[in-house]
Each structure stands twice: as C-alpha cells, then as structure tokens.
Amino acid sequence: MVENSGSTASQYLDSKYALFSQSLSAILLIAIDLTLLMVLMRDTVEAANSIAEIDPLSQVHNRGGFNERAKLALERSQKRRHEVAFLLFDLDHFKLINDRFGHATGDRVIEKFGEILRLVISDRNVAGRIGGEEFAVLLENLTAPAARDVAETIRLALANTRFDEPDLHATVSIGIAMAEPFESLHTLCEKADIALYRAKRSGRNRTAVTEPT
Structure with missing residues (x-):
C-alpha cells in the first residue's frame, strides 16, 4: 500500500509538472507572438509614414x-x-x-x-x-x-x-x-x-x- 501511494503521488507530480510545462510553453508562445505582432505593426506604421511622405508622381518626397x-x-x-x-x-x-x-x-x-x-x-x-x-x-x-x-x-x-x-x-x-x-x-x-x-x-x-x- 505504501508503494502504491508513492507511485500515485509521483504520477500526480508528473502530471502537474507536465501541465506546468505546457502552460509555460503556451505563455512563451503568446509572448513571442505578441513581440512579432508589435514588430510587424511598427514596420507597417513606418512603411505607411514613408509612403505618406512620397509624391506619387515624381517619387521624391512631397x-x-x-x-x-x-x-x-x-x-x-x-x-x-x-x-x-x-x-x-x-x-x-x-x-x-x-x-x-x-x-x-x-x-x-x-x-x-x-x-x-x-x-x-x-x-x-x-x-x-x-x-x-x-x-x-x-x-x-x-x-x-x-x-x-x-x-x-x-x-x-x-x-x-x-x-x-x-x-x-x-x-x-x-x-x-x-x-x-x-x-x-x-x-x-x-x-x-x-x-x-x-x-x-x-x-x-x-x-x-x-x-x-
């Protein structure tokens, strides 16, 4: 019975650790996605600002x-x-x-x-x-x-x-x-x-x- 209880506790801890690892991985992926999104948004804004400064006919600055x-x-x-x-x-x-x-x-x-x-x-x-x-x-x-x-x-x-x-x-x-x-x-x-x-x-x-x- 003691061995069985120890095994159950170990399995419980393993499952908790696995769940924690999955949660941590998910958080890291979300953080990476948010960082990439912020970079993409910044680049998009910079590109839009650059386009807004260019005269469409002559292709030099307006x-x-x-x-x-x-x-x-x-x-x-x-x-x-x-x-x-x-x-x-x-x-x-x-x-x-x-x-x-x-x-x-x-x-x-x-x-x-x-x-x-x-x-x-x-x-x-x-x-x-x-x-x-x-x-x-x-x-x-x-x-x-x-x-x-x-x-x-x-x-x-x-x-x-x-x-x-x-x-x-x-x-x-x-x-x-x-x-x-x-x-x-x-x-x-x-x-x-x-x-x-x-x-x-x-x-x-x-x-x-x-x-x-």
Whole structure:
C-alpha cells in the first residue's frame, strides 16, 4: 500500500509538472507572438509614414516629407559645421506644356524630372517636390562650386531628354543658396528663390547662385 501511494503521488507530480510545462510553453508562445505582432505593426506604421511622405508622381518626397527631413539635415550639418546648399528648381513654361501637350504629357515631365533627381542626388541628401512644378534639394557637406556642378548635371539631363512629342523640350531653372550659421530652412529657401528668380529673368534654363551676404 505504501508503494502504491508513492507511485500515485509521483504520477500526480508528473502530471502537474507536465501541465506546468505546457502552460509555460503556451505563455512563451503568446509572448513571442505578441513581440512579432508589435514588430510587424511598427514596420507597417513606418512603411505607411514613408509612403505618406512620397509624391506619387515624381517619387521624391512631397512638401511635408521634404520639410521635415530637410530641417533635420540642416540642423545636423550646422552642428557639425558642414556647408549646406539649398537648390530650388522650377520647370520652365510648365503651364504651356500642359496647355499645348496635355496634362498626361505634363505628368511625364514631372516623372522624368523626379527620376533624374533620384539618379543624381545621393541617399544622404534630401529631394522633394514642393509645388506643382517646383522642386527642392538640400545637399549636405558640399561647397558652392560642387553644388553648382550638381545643379548643372540635373539641368543638362532634363534639357537633353527626348520625349515622345518631337516639339517638346523641357528645361528647368535653378536657384542655389548656401546656408549661413544658425539659418532657418525658411530663410534658406527664400534666398534660393531670389537666385531662381534671377535665373528665370536671365532667360531660363540656367543656374544662378545667391551672392553671400
């Protein structure tokens, strides 16, 4: 009888241990599932935010996405005392392109210019479409002559692009401003806009640089 009681107790403990092990395994699986779910949700939110910042036509940042990232890049460069160039682009006679060739053709010009920006501008810099036919680029750790070279590369790439319409010749005017210490993104954009106006007034399809103060 004693041996039988001991055996029963052992079986009881074994069953309790097995039940505990199963419960612990279930808890661990739930914890793992919750962790994976949280990671998936985080990645989904980040992907959605990234998509929300991209202009669907040009595939560069939209105005909101550009402003947010450009401000961070400007602050980072100013802390490191790196030079910063702000490039402002305006597609020449874009309204006339839409009126003469249609909005579908105008969209193709926007798409092509976005493609050129993505090819020329490195990932560590910021490019965005900030208006209908207006784009902006912020270049970190780049001198004024180097920034002008980048601008000219972009300008010539568009000027040499051939579209399906034989009479369509798309060009862009560009204004460049170099950031001063502690200068805001808004002020930097205003300076680039002054240079852009000078480029357009001088005949368009050219690059102008704001004179340093």
